[in-house]
Amino acid sequence: xxxxxxxxxxxxxxxxxxxxxxxxxxxxxxxxxxxxxxxxxxxxxxxxxxxxxxxxxxxxxxxxxxxxxxxxxxxxxxxxxxxxxxxxxxxxxxxxxxxxxxxxxxxxxxxxxxxxxxxxxxxxxxxxxxxxxxxxxxxxxxxxxxxxxxxxxxxxxxxxxxxxxxxxxxxxxxxxxxxxxxxxxxxxxxxxxxxxxxxxxxxxxxxxxxxxxxxxxxxxxxxxxxxxxxxxxxxxxxxxxxxxxxxxxxxxxxxxxxxxxxxxxxxxxxxxxxxxxxxxxxxxxxxxxxxxxxxxxxxxxxxxxxxxxxxxxxxxxxxxxxxxxxxxxxxxxxxxxxxxxxxxxxxxxxxxxxxxxxxxxxxxx
Numbered sequence: 001x002x003x004x005x006x007x008x009x010x011x012x013x014x015x016x017x018x019x020x021x022x023x024x025x026x027x028x029x030x031x032x033x034x035x036x037x038x039x040x041x042x043x044x045x046x047x048x049x050x051x052x053x054x055x056x057x058x059x060x061x062x063x064x065x066x067x068x069x070x071x072x073x074x075x076x077x078x079x080x081x082x083x084x085x086x087x088x089x090x091x092x093x094x095x096x097x098x099x100x101x102x103x104x105x106x107x108x109x110x111x112x113x114x115x116x117x118x119x120x121x122x123x124x125x126x127x128x129x130x131x132x133x134x135x136x137x138x139x140x141x142x143x144x145x146x147x148x149x150x151x152x153x154x155x156x157x158x159x160x161x162x163x164x165x166x167x168x169x170x171x172x173x174x175x176x177x178x179x180x181x182x183x184x185x186x187x188x189x190x191x192x193x194x195x196x197x198x199x200x201x202x203x204x205x206x207x208x209x210x211x212x213x214x215x216x217x218x219x220x221x222x223x224x225x226x227x228x229x230x231x232x233x234x235x236x237x238x239x240x241x242x243x244x245x246x247x248x249x250x251x252x253x254x255x256x257x258x259x260x261x262x263x264x265x266x267x268x269x270x271x272x273x274x275x276x277x278x279x280x281x282x283x284x285x286x287x288x289x290x291x292x293x294x295x296x297x298x299x300x301x302x303x304x305x306x307x308x309x310x311x312x313x314x315x316x317x318x319x320x321x322x323x324x325x326x327x328x329x330x331x332x333x334x335x336x337x338x339x340x341x342x343x344x345x346x347x348x349x350x351x352x353x354x355x356x357x358x359x360x361x362x363x364x365x
Contacts, residue, residue, distance in 0.1 A: 003054040004069070007033070009047045018161030018186050024066060026051060033066035036159055038186075039093060041071050048072035085192060087185045088158060097190040100179075100200040107189070107204040111196070114203025117210075117244030121353040122198065124236055124280070125213035125249045126229040126267050128156065129331035130346040132165050133322055134211055134249070135174040137350030140321040146357065147176045149207035151197045153235070154182035155214030155228040161186050163215050165329075172325060177205040184215065194238050202244075209353050212239070220267070222260065229267035233275025240278030245356055248272055248280045248308070249349040254291055255339040256332065263291070264298040273302035282308050283352040285315035285344035311352065318347025 007026035014021040020035040020043060033051060035043050043049060050070040069092075083098030083105075098104065100111045123134055131150060138146050150169075152160050160166055160180050169175040180187030181197030189204055191197035194212070201207045212235050220227040232248060239246040250272070251265035260266040272282065282304060284295065292312070299305040319336055322329055322343070329336055329343065336343040 001054075002052055003057050005051050005053045005066075007031075007049050007051050007066070009033075009043050009045050009049060011045065012043070016161060016164075016167050018159065022068075024049060024051065026053065026066065031056065031066060033068055034162070035068035035071070036161060039095065040068050043068065043071050083190075085190070087183045087190075089183070095185050097185055099190045099192055100204055101192055101196055107200075110204045111200050114199045117198060117202050117239065117242045120202055120207060120210060120244045121247055121356040122210040122212055122235075122239045122244045123247045123249060123349050123353050124232055124239065125211065125346075125349075126232040126251050126265075126271060127218055127331060128163065128165065128213055128216045129329065129342075130249050130349075131211055131213055132169065132327050132329045133318055133336075133343045133346040134350040134353075135169050136321040136325040136327055137315075137318055137347045138209060138354055139174045139325060140317065141351070141354045142357070144173055144176065145208070146354065147206055147208040148174065149177045149179065149201040149205045149210050150175050150187075151179045151181060151194070151201050151210055151212045152184050152187060153194060153197075153212065153214045153231060154184040155231045156217035156219065157215035158184050159186050160184060160215060162217075165216075165327075168327065172327075174325060176207070177201070179205065194235065195242060198238065198242055198244065208357060210244070224266065224270055227267055229265075230271050230275055232268070233271035233277075236272070236276040236280045237278050240280070246278065246280035247349050247353050247356075248276070248282050249346055250282055250284060252284065252295065252341045252345040253331075253339055254341055255334055263294045264302070269298065269302035269304065272304050272308060276307070280308050281352060282310050283345075283348040284310065284312045285318070285341065285348040286312050287341055287344070291341065313348045313351055315344045315348040315351055317351075318344050321347065 007024035011023040051066045085099040178187040181191040
């Protein structure tokens, strides 16, 4: 199940909190690798490392890099004293965290007195690449007054450090705080599940708007229910249960060559048409009439039109917001010029969520 090789560290490309990107020599080739310092300790050039090379050997996009499993010479490393909740449980990589639910957490008192989301807008994505344009739009409309908090699920990457996008958004001040829930770890706040994670974002992190999404690396199998994007429907239900206002970001593209992702992706059609049991708002960007008609037919056929509130908004400002924020965005290797509908749709969700901040009545729900 795991392809293991040894390698030699030849160069350190980039260091961010919790993660180090490397060039390693393995089997006579120079290849990229990732080391999570908090898990395996620091590395230096010429260190010998043990690598999980499975994804690269299979040519996968998801997880398609080598990962350091151990560093020669780092035989002992102590865990922090605080916390007793384990994530990635019952594996060699299990991580101990101080979770927000624990009484010893310094913000636990805020979490415990937060019984609901109290109408907070929660933007629910199905791809991690939606997070950047949404954050850029909210920053352009609100500055930092919206207090945007990102809740990362365990539907894809488990370490939040793997996301260059999140690191960039935090560095630029576009994200106020992060919460990692389930088996995801490394956020400013740790939570046991999505429900406590959302409440932590509201009560402990003080969110005005929440973005909930998996990290990088969605899993798909060209089957109706065999993809991690289904969690979007489950997140809609969770937000509804907790008294928030769910805003679901539809996955829209006319650049993707795969028929199942043309127009409104089958990921969105299944997640919102079959899995979501609570009504939400589904914002779209205004696009050319032929494409809009194509998407509208898909909304009707999938049942989304009847179940949820569909709105179309002028979201052209999204492109300028991305530029102003200095973000390098892409989805499936395509940037905003190559796949404009994808990014405009994400921006529409941000625009709609901002409109809810001053709407105590919950427009569209």
